[in-house]
Each structure stands twice: as structure tokens, then as C-alpha cells.
Amino acid sequence: MAKVLVVTSGKGGVGKTTSTAALGAALAKTGKNVVVVDFDVGLRNLDLVMGAERRVVFDLVNVIQGDAKLAQALIKDKRIDTLSLLPASQTRDKDALTAEGVAQVMEELRSKFDWVICDSPAGIERGAQLAMYHADHAVIVTNPEVSSVRDSDRIIGLLDSTTEKAKNGEKIEKHLLLTRYDPVRAARSEMLNVDDVLDILSIPLIGIVPESQDVLRASNLGMPVTLASPDSAPAKAYADAARRLSGEKVDLNIPAEKKGFFGWLFGRSGA
Amino acid sequence: MSFLASFFGRKGSAPVARDRLQILLAHERADRGEGGSDLLVQLQKEIMEVIRRHISVDQDKVQVKLDRQESCSMLEIDIEVPGLEKKSADKNG
Numbered sequence: 001m002a003k004v005l006v007v008t009s010g011k012g013g014v015g016k017t018t019s020t021a022a023l024g025a026a027l028a029k030t031g032k033n034v035v036v037v038d039f040d041v042g043l044r045n046l047d048l049v050m051g052a053e054r055r056v057v058f059d060l061v062n063v064i065q066g067d068a069k070l071a072q073a074l075i076k077d078k079r080i081d082t083l084s085l086l087p088a089s090q091t092r093d094k095d096a097l098t099a100e101g102v103a104q105v106m107e108e109l110r111s112k113f114d115w116v117i118c119d120s121p122a123g124i125e126r127g128a129q130l131a132m133y134h135a136d137h138a139v140i141v142t143n144p145e146v147s148s149v150r151d152s153d154r155i156i157g158l159l160d161s162t163t164e165k166a167k168n169g170e171k172i173e174k175h176l177l178l179t180r181y182d183p184v185r186a187a188r189s190e191m192l193n194v195d196d197v198l199d200i201l202s203i204p205l206i207g208i209v210p211e212s213q214d215v216l217r218a219s220n221l222g223m224p225v226t227l228a229s230p231d232s233a234p235a236k237a238y239a240d241a242a243r244r245l246s247g248e249k250v251d252l253n254i255p256a257e258k259k260g261f262f263g264w265l266f267g268r269s270g271a
Numbered sequence: 272m273s274f275l276a277s278f279f280g281r282k283g284s285a286p287v288a289r290d291r292l293q294i295l296l297a298h299e300r301a302d303r304g305e306g307g308s309d310l311l312v313q314l315q316k317e318i319m320e321v322i323r324r325h326i327s328v329d330q331d332k333v334q335v336k337l338d339r340q341e342s343c344s345m346l347e348i349d350i351e352v353p354g355l356e357k358k359s360a361d362k363n364g
Contacts, residue, residue, distance in 0.1 A: 053295045054339040057312060069330050090299070220288035 002110035005117045005245070006135040008159075010151030012122030014143045015179040018215055018225065020119040021049045022235070023139070025224035026242035028083035032114040035074065037086040039131035040121040041096055044088035050077065051222025052085050061089035064101030070108050079227055084113075097130050106134045124158060133163050137173045137245065139206060143180045144192040149200055152176075156203060175206035177241060182211045183255040194254050207241030209234045210255050294341050311337055311346050318348060326352060 007020045017040075024036040038046035041061060047053045052075045058068035063086075070086075077083035086109070089096060109116045120131035132138065138159050142152045156174060165172045178197060185191040198205060209215075210233050218228035226235045226242075233255075240250045301310075315335055322328060332351035338344060 048291070048295065051291075053291065055337055057315065057335050057337045069333075071331065072333065072335055090302075217284040220284035222287075222291060 002113055003115055003137060004106065004110065004135050005115060005137040005139060006120055006132040007117060007139045007141060008120040008128065008132055008155050009141040009148070010122065010124060010128075010155040011143075011148045014141050014148050015209070015215075016122070016141050017046050017049050017119055018219065019139065019141050019177060019179065019209075019238070020046060020117055021224035022218075022226045022238040023242050023245070024115070024117050025077075025080060025083060026226045026235075026239045027115050027117075027245070028077070028080045029226070029239075030242070030246065031082060032246075033082050033112070034115045034117065035084045035086055035109055035113045036117045036119060037109070038088035038119050039097075039127050040119065041088045041127055042090065042092055042094075043121070044090060046119050047075075047085060047087045048222065049219050050085050050224065052077070052087070053222070056087045059087045059089040060105065061091055061093075061096040063105055064096070064098060070105065070112075079223075094126065097127065099130065099133070102130050103134065124154060128155075129158070129162060132159060132172075135159075135163060135172055136165065137175065139175050139177050139241075139245075140201075140203065141177050141179055142197060142201070144178060144182075144186065144194075144197055146192070149192065149197055152201055156201065174203045175241075175245070176201055176203050177207050177209065178205065179209040180211045181208050181255060187256070205252060206244050207237045207252070208255060209237040294339065297341075298339050311339075311344055315346060315348060322350065328352070 005023075007016050007023070009016050020036050024034050028034040036046060036050070037060065038044050039060070040046070044059075047056050055075050058073035060073070062068040063070050063073050073086055075085045075087065077085065086105075106116065118131045118135065121127040140152050140155055140159075142148050159172050159174060160166055163172055176198070178194060181194070182191055186193040194205070194208060212232060212234045214229045214232035215225050215234050218225035221228055225232065226238050229235055230239070240252070243250050244252075319328070319333070328350055334349040336345075336347040336349070
């Protein structure tokens with residue numbers, strides 16, 4: 001049974017696209033058939049983060065408008081053969097995505113893949129609403145920072161009221177993914193810590209991705225971080241999160257300030 | 272992947288990012304100029320129209336691949352052409 005997952009946040013720049021690529025690649029590495037879908041019409045970037053930007057011919061809007069078949073718009077990843085990308089269009093037409101069109105594409109994707117991962121645009125408007133509408137699961141990407149937490153709370157409200165599941169009286173499974181977490185600054189009370197955020201949002205935590213240079217390097221190279229540096233701390237956090245999404249029980253350790261890997265990694269940035 | 276990692280080293284990912292962006296933006300800026308849509312996508316459309324004038328092609332059996340490079344791009348259109356015998360036997364095909 002296919003699962004549709006939306007990666008959302010409300011706020012921009014918190015790591016939705018990075019997380020979509022990393023989780024998609026991590027799930028595909030376990031042998032699942034995965035498609036990552038870019039819903040950010042007009043400002044697509046998932047193709048760039050996935051390293052497929054030179055290969056885009058057709059996109060989601062072409063499929064919805066009947067100019068291309070779904071199979072023609074899907075771009076197979078060159079590194080993992082169970083991973084595909086459906087790019088967004090660069091059109092400026094706000095109404096290019098229709099509810100019916102998206103519903104049709106999602107139904108077809110469900111029949112072809114084990115996981116359909118929708119990368120939501122920032123904001124709470126049409127694109128974001130359509131990205132979340134068909135979801136069974138939601139990963140809410142949040143930075144330990146006041147405006148991000150507030151916007152995540154808004155999004156949680158929308159997930160519980162405006163989605164298909166909500167309208168049928170069912171619940172979307174919501175998971176909090178804390179990104180750009182700096183244990184040193186959290187320990188010094190300069191940054192909200194994990195418990196603060198969990199207390200406020202009260203949804204289950206699926207992972208904590210530490211702030212890391214590996215993430216920037218991965219997007220420079222056009223690779224999900226789970227492929228570019230699989231042994232790095234963020235890649236491991238994403239891989240564990242992917243296993244939890246698949247229903248596995250994996251212990252979650254909160255990165256703490258200690259003399260060790262994190263001390264070395266973050267110690268220098270404290271000045 | 273490990274070969275890429277060792278090739279670019281720990282410090283050298285920004286030049287890759289710059290090269291990728293330069294190629295991508297050159298294409299995207301050209302698309303936004305006169306005529307609007309991507310030349311290669313337009314070419315692909317017209318080539319398909321010409322082919323359809325002569326044979327009936329099943330949209331599902333057409334694969335289009337594109338690779339935009341700095342100095343040249345590759346457009347690859349893969350069409351499964353129905354056999355002539357089968358076509359005359361099956362008029363709905």
C-alpha cells in the first residue's frame with residue numbers, strides 16, 4: 001500500500017527540499033520504490049538538490065495539462081534505480097495546479113510507488129495546501145527558532161483541518177523533524193532545545209538533524225546528503241528518520257554537548 | 272559516491288556548485304527571453320508532430336531524454352514504432 005508523505009513547514013529556508021531529497025534517497029536505498037514530487041511551482045529547486053536539473057524535459061504541470069504522460073515526466077535517479085523525481089514547472093501561472101489534476105497524478109503515483117514524497121512550497125497558500133491534501137503522513141521541518149516553531153504550529157493546524165484525511169474524519173500521522181540543531185547553543189540556552197520545541201508543538205519527534213557543513217556540500221554537489229556523505233551526522237539522522245517512517249523502532253538520541261564528535265564539530269563555531 | 276567525495280575533497284564543493292548553476296541559469300535565462308519556451312522542448316514537440324503525421328504513435332511508448340551541457344545538449348527521443356503488419360491488421364492500434 002503506497003504512502004503519501006508531505007514535507008512541510010510553513011516557513012521558508014528551514015530545510016524542506018534538503019529533507020525531501022535526503023529522506024527520499026534513504027528510503028529508496030532500503031529498496032522501496034520512491035518518487036519525490038516538487039510542488040513549488042514557479043520556484044522549483046528539488047531538481048537542483050537532486051542533481052537532475054539538466055535533465056528536466058516535462059514537469060508536474062505538463063502532466064496535469066495533458067502535454068505529457070506521467071512516465072515521460074518522471075526522471076530516474078542515476079545513482080539509485082528505485083528513486084524518481086517529478087519536477088515542478090517554472091511557470092508563473094498561479095492556477096497551473098488544479099485540485100483535480102493533482103488528485104489524478106497522485107492516484108497514478110500511488111499505483112506505481114511505495115512512497116510518494118511531496119516537497120511543499122513555503123507558505124500556507126494554494127501550492128502548500130495541494131501538496132498536503134493527499135498526504136497520509138506529514139514531516140514538519142522545524143528549526144529551533146521562534147518564527148519557525150510558530151509557523152509549524154500553523155501548519156499542524158492546517159494538516160488537521162484542510163486535508164483529505166481530516167475531511168474524512170481521519171488523522172494524518174504527523175512527525176516533527178528538527179533541523180539545523182546546534183547542541184552547543186542549545187546547552188548554553190542560546191537556542192530553543194529539543195524539549196522546548198516538543199513541549200510547544202506536542203507531536204512525536206522523528207529526528208534531529210544537526211547543523212552541518214555536509215548538508216551544504218551535498219547540495220553543492222547535487223546529491224541528497226544521505227548519498228553524498230552517508231556516514232555524516234545529518235545523513236545518519238535522516239537514515240534513522242526514514243527507518244522510523246517505515247515503522248521500525250530506532251532509538252533517538254538527543255545530540256548533547258560533549259567532548260567527542262559534536263564537541264569537535266560545533267566547538268569551533270561557538271565564537 | 273566515494274570517488275566523487277575523494278575527487279572533490281572536503282573543501283572543493285563550491286566550484287561544482289558554481290559550474291552547475293552557470294549551466295542551468297544560462298539555459299533558464301535563454302528560456303525567459305524571446306520565444307519563451309525551451310528550444311529543446313519545442314524541438315521535441317515539433318519532431319513528434321512530424322512523426323505522428325506519418326505513423327500513429329502510442330504516447331506511452333515515447334521516451335524523451337535530455338541532457339543540457341555547457342557547449343552542447345543532447346536530446347534523445349525514443350519511439351517504439353508499431354510493426355507495419357500489425358498496424359494494417361489492427362486498425363484501432
